[in-house]
Amino acid sequence: MRRLFHPVAVVLFVGLVFAGCQTSATRTSAKSEKTAKTNALTPFDLESGVLTVGYAPDYPPYEYTDKTGSPAGIAVDVITEVARRMDMETRLQALSRDEALQALNEGQIDVIAWMPYSPERGREFVLSVGWAQTTSSVFVRKTSKYNEISDVVPKVMVAPTGNIEYDALRRKGVTQLIGTQSIEEALMKTVTGTADGAGCNREVARAVMNRHVGWETALRELDPPLAVTTLTAASRKGNEILMYHISRTLLEMKRDGTLASLTGTGDGGSQ
Numbered sequence: 001m002r003r004l005f006h007p008v009a010v011v012l013f014v015g016l017v018f019a020g021c022q023t024s025a026t027r028t029s030a031k032s033e034k035t036a037k038t039n040a041l042t043p044f045d046l047e048s049g050v051l052t053v054g055y056a057p058d059y060p061p062y063e064y065t066d067k068t069g070s071p072a073g074i075a076v077d078v079i080t081e082v083a084r085r086m087d088m089e090t091r092l093q094a095l096s097r098d099e100a101l102q103a104l105n106e107g108q109i110d111v112i113a114w115m116p117y118s119p120e121r122g123r124e125f126v127l128s129v130g131w132a133q134t135t136s137s138v139f140v141r142k143t144s145k146y147n148e149i150s151d152v153v154p155k156v157m158v159a160p161t162g163n164i165e166y167d168a169l170r171r172k173g174v175t176q177l178i179g180t181q182s183i184e185e186a187l188m189k190t191v192t193g194t195a196d197g198a199g200c201n202r203e204v205a206r207a208v209m210n211r212h213v214g215w216e217t218a219l220r221e222l223d224p225p226l227a228v229t230t231l232t233a234a235s236r237k238g239n240e241i242l243m244y245h246i247s248r249t250l251l252e253m254k255r256d257g258t259l260a261s262l263t264g265t266g267d268g269g270s271q
Helices: 007-040 074-085 097-105 119-124 164-171 183-191 202-210 240-255 258-263
Strands: 050-055 063-065 089-094 111-116 125-127 132-141 157-160 177-180 197-201 219-221 227-236
Touching: 050 074, 050 097, 063 074, 074 089, 074 111, 074 227, 074 240, 074 258, 097 111, 097 227, 119 125, 125 240, 132 164, 132 183, 132 202, 157 164, 157 183, 164 177, 164 197, 164 227, 177 183, 183 197, 183 202, 183 219, 197 202, 227 240, 240 258
Parallel strands: 050 089, 050 111, 157 177, 157 197
Antiparallel strands: 111 227, 125 227, 132 197, 132 219, 132 227
């Protein structure tokens, strides 16, 4: 009887299949390792009596460290009131945005109060109901001839790495996009002419400009805005029960007018 497969060919075929499996496993290992590490963390204990919150020290008016060195801001006030109603103590840790996201995934903190919603973040984290809206804008020098966002698409743009404005500019087609460590750095590069424009959170950008003489008169905001986004609180996967209670408390605060009072809005949710 004629052989259907040569022994050497069989060995080579098996070797190729095995190598292909190893390559596939390598590609997915980094992603699955992060997921497995997150899932392995113990879910938040509602009986612990303590809610550890990461906040950014340089994102006024939402989160910042005041002149006395204390945590302050709209998001800090909101999450502190949420914790109080849940009979919990709030422990606030000053972290950069990147540090806060890493600390959240590693279980070092329980919640980030200021998290602009995006579908990607909805898949990566457990998000609460929205507690306010925030606006992303493009700022250019007042002397520039740019009037619309489409005008700056081929230009050199800056935005804080990891912020939703960075992703939004990439979706708009900006190819000369430089990442910065902060909104302040992005605005400074625009004021000095290093960049043609900056994608920033509007409310934070205005607060930062107020701290620098001449920046308000040097910059202007393009209209319409880059995006209007819902603000949420966020926790890591596995803390769905915690986020259910936070969301329920936020809705209670909206109904009784507390959220509107803390956020400075008339409807308890729009900024």
